Amino acid sequence: MNSAVLAFEDGTVYRGKPFGAKKTVLGEAVFNTSMMAYQELLTDPSNYMxxxxxTFVEIGCYGINGEDSESDSIKASGLVVAGDCEVPSNWxxxxxxxEYLEKNGxxxxxxxxxxxxxxxxRMNGSLKACLSTDDISDEEAVRLAKAWCxxxxxxxxxxxxCPKAYHFDDSAENIKPFELGGVHINTKPRTLPxxxxxxxxxxxxxxxxxxxAYSGFDVTVFPSGASAEEILEIAPQCVFLSSGAGAPSAAPEAAKTAAKLMEKLPVFGVGFGHQVITHALGAKTYKLKFGHHGGNYPVRNLETGKVKITSQNHSFAADAKSLENTGAIVTEINIEDNSVEGLRHKDLPVFSVQYHPESAPGGAGAPYPFDVFYELVKKNS
Incomplete structure (x- = not known):
């Protein structure tokens, strides 16, 4: 069996066992501390490139199912594990x-x-990398890693x-929280009206x-390039700016559109959407040394003093200093590095969080951001 190679831009090379597709890919190597949810992580568009x-010792133990994907295909470029489970066991x-990796190339x-x-x-920061299961040399893999943009x-x-706007399917089967017989994980009904x-x-x-949708919204999804005028044509009562990938500073049109929408409607942003709001306010973002990727990041709410454990998956963060004098208030910070995890505008019905509230590992008693958004829209309708 040919060995697989993982090479970094600094010349470091690792050899291991290939699995999945036979292919050579480039990307930024990021470590993720989650013990589970590898299917969700692979299909999360935030992991594009x-x-x-x-970091967990064995990945793949419970296999792949037909319900847990976050998009229509794998969005990550490649996967690095200490051990891959070839015989999963789960109902x-x-x-x-x-098999899933191979099917998706x-x-x-x-x-x-x-x-x-x-x-x-952690020591050197996120690195450009080449992962190959083809028969290429260490030198070629390093060269490719260095050459990637x-x-x-x-x-x-x-x-x-998405290529065009669509109405999100909010049927009960599509939006209901995960249930397991005899275990009451989430018994809250869908918020109405x-x-x-x-x-x-x-x-x-x-x-x-x-x-x-479950938190009380009838959702129409627009592509990232939609103008404010196109979005306002459907007469929405509010706007949600989603998570995503890439450098927020490289998407100035997204910030311009968001700025126009913020003047007219309540706006809530998550992840990349939080960063877009930062730029829409005239502030800046910066690249973190190695990003936040995992399910165990502690975040403190500066207004309540409460701490919750959050799921995060981002490489950029809002610059707190540049948010001064923009009308924004930093509401939440990451306890580990004091980076901005949430903000709200002093006068406009606008707020955002950097972490992923839909994947919250813990923090009983902390306000659910989607419920906060619902109450904000209700107040401003």
């Missing part, structure tokens, strides 16, 4: 992780020391946004739209 390095499983490498790789990324300064919106919401797709996850 990312080579995922999973929902339909295929193994390796995505290469993977296993049998490498992901702890060493993670430490490398990288994520900083890149606009990926046309690659991951519904408000008409325009969601701008910068690379939105299905679970974001499901959570939005």
């Amino acid at each position: 990312n080579i995922l390095v999973m 929902r499983s339909r295929m193994s992780l390796g 995505i290469p993977g490498i296993s049998g490498v020391d992901t702890r060493t790789i993670t430490r490398k990324i 990288g994520i900083d300064g890149s606009n990926f919106l046309k690659d991951i946004s 519904l408000f008409k919401c325009a969601a701008v797709d910068y690379g939105v996850k299905k679970s974001l739209l499901s959570s939005l």
Whole structure:
């Protein structure tokens, strides 16, 4: 069996066992600390052009099912694991992780020391990388990694946004929270009455739209390039700016459109949408050293003092200093590095969060951002 190669722009090379598709890909290597949800992570458009390095020791144990994907295909460039489970065991499983990668044309490498790789990324920052299951040399893999343009300064919106507007399917079967017989995870009914919401797709996850719809919104999704005038034609009562991928500073048109919408309607942004709002206010974003990718990031609400554990998946953050004198208030910060995790406008019905509220691991008693949005729209209708 040929070995797979993972090479970084600094010349470091790892060899391991290939699985998935036979292919050579480029991307930014980011480590993710989640123990589960590899299917969701692979299909999350926020991971577009990312080579995922999973820190947990074995990935693929419960296989792949037909319900948990966040989009119509894998969006990550490749997958790096210490061990891949070839014989998954779960009542929902339909295929193994390796079979899923191969079906989607995505290469993977296993049998490498992901702890060493993670430490490398933490020490040096996110690195351009080449992952290949083809028969290429170490030197060629390093050359390809060095030659790749990288994520900083890149606009990926046309690659991951929907091609045209559509109404999100809010049937009970499509938006209901996950249920398991005898276990009451979420017993809250859908919020009514519904408000008409325009969601701008910068690379939105299905679970974001499901959570939005379940929280009391009738959602129409627009492509990232839609103008404010096109969005306002449907007479929405509010606007949702979704998560996504790429550098927010490379999407000035998105910020211009958001600025126009913020003057007319309540607006809520998540992830990339939070960064778009930052730029729409005239502030700046910056690239984090190695990003926040995982399900265990503590966030403190500066207005209540409460702390919650959040799921995050981003490489850029809002610059707190530049938000001064823009009319915005920083409402939440990451306890680990004090980066901005939330903001709201002093006068306009506008707020945003950097983390993913639809994937919240914990924080009982903390306000659910979608419910906050609903009350904000209700107040301003």
